[in-house]
Amino acid sequence: MYVYNVMRLNRRREALKSDTCCRCGVCWLLMVLGMCLSGAGLFAQEGKKEDVLAIKQISEEAVKAMAAAKKGAAAGGSGDVYQRICMNCHGDKGQGNVQLRTPSIAGLPDWYIMAQLKKFKSRLRGAHEKDLTGAQMHAIAMSLSEDQMKSAAEIITRMPLIATQNTLKGDAAKGMYIYMDFCMACHRYNGSGEVALRSGQLVGLQDWYMLGQLEKFRAGIRGADRKDEDGMRMRESASRLRDKDLANVLAYIAQLAQQYVGELNAAAGKTTGGK
Ligand code: HEC
Ligand code: HEC
Known part of the structure; x- marks a missing residue:
C-alpha cells in the first residue's frame, strides 16, 4: 500500500514537472478569485467613504453656488459681473473656498484670466469626464460674453494677491x-x-x-x-x-x-x- 502511494506521488510529481499543470482546476479558481478580489479592492478605493462624503458635500454646496451664479447671470445688465456671478464661488475678495474647491484668483494677471476663461469656454480645460471642478467653471464660462470676461478680468486683477x-x-x-x-x-x-x-x-x-x-x-x-x-x-x-x-x-x-x-x-x- 505504502509503495503504491509513493509511486502515485512520484507519477504526480512527474506530471507536474512535465506539464506544470495538474488540471485540477484549483489554479483557475484561485485566479478568478484573485481577479474578483482585486476588482473589489479597486471599487473600495474608488468609493472610499470620506471621498464620497467630500464629493457629495462639494457638489451640494457647488449646486447652490451654481444656482446663485446662474441667477446672477440671468439678471444680466451692466452691473458688476464679479459680484453677480463669480463671487458666489470665488468669494468677495477672490480668496477662493476650500469647500467648493475654488482657487484664490485675486490678483491673477488679466491676460492669464482671459486665457483660462477662453480655455474653459472652448473645452480645452474642464471638459475631461473626471474633471468635476473644471466642469463647473466650463459651465460658467459658457454663459459669458467676451465683454463680460474682460470686465471680470479687470476686477479680479485689481484685487490684492493673498x-x-x-x-x-x-x-x-x-x-x-x-x-x-x-x-x-x-x-x-x-x-x-x-x-x-x-x-x-x-x-x-x-x-x-x-x-x-x-x-x-x-x-x-x-x-x-x-x-x-x-x-x-x-x-x-x-x-x-x-x-x-x-x-x-x-x-x-x-x-x-x-x-x-x-x-x-x-x-x-x-x-x-x-x-
Ligand atoms: C459654480 C462655482 C463657480 C463660479 C460661479 C465661478 N467659478 Fe471660477 N472656478 C470654479 C472652480 C471650481 C474652479 C477650479 C477649476 C479647476 O479645478 O480646474 C474655477 C477656476 C477659475 C479660474 C482658473 C484659475 C486658475 O488659477 O487657473 C478662473 C480664472 C476663474 N475660475 C474665473 C471665474 C470668473 C471670472 C467667474 C465669474 C464670471 C467665475 N470664475 C465663476 C468655480 C466657479
Ligand atoms: C516649460 C515651462 C514651465 C515649467 C518648467 C513649469 N511650468 Fe507650471 N505652467 C506653465 C504654463 C505655461 C502654465 C499655464 C498652463 C495653462 O495655460 O493651462 C503653467 C501652470 C501651472 C500651474 C497651474 C496654475 C493655475 O493657475 O491653475 C501650476 C500649479 C504650475 N504651473 C506649477 C508648476 C510647478 C510646481 C512647476 C515645477 C515643478 C512648474 N509649474 C514648471 C509652464 C511651466
Missing part, C-alpha cells in the same frame, strides 16, 4: 531645489509667472488647489489637448515630479509667497492684502 499658505506641511528646504531645477525657468524666481511664456502666477494660489492641478496635469486631465500648447508644456513639467516632491515644492512656493506677495501688491499699487 499669499499661499503651507497647509500641506511640505518641507520648503527640500522643495527649493525642485523649484529651481524644474519650475523657475518658467514661473520665475518669485513665482509670479511670465506673460511671454504664458505661465501662471503661483504665489497667490492655495497649495491644495495647486496639488489638485498638478495631479490633473500628470493624469492628462488638464493640458492633454494638442491645441492647448501652454497646458501641454506644463503637463510635461508636472510629469517629471515624483509624488514625494509635490508637497515640498508647494511649501517652497508658499515661502516665496510670504517673501514676495507684499512686493508684488505694492508694485501694482495695491496696499491691502499680502499675508
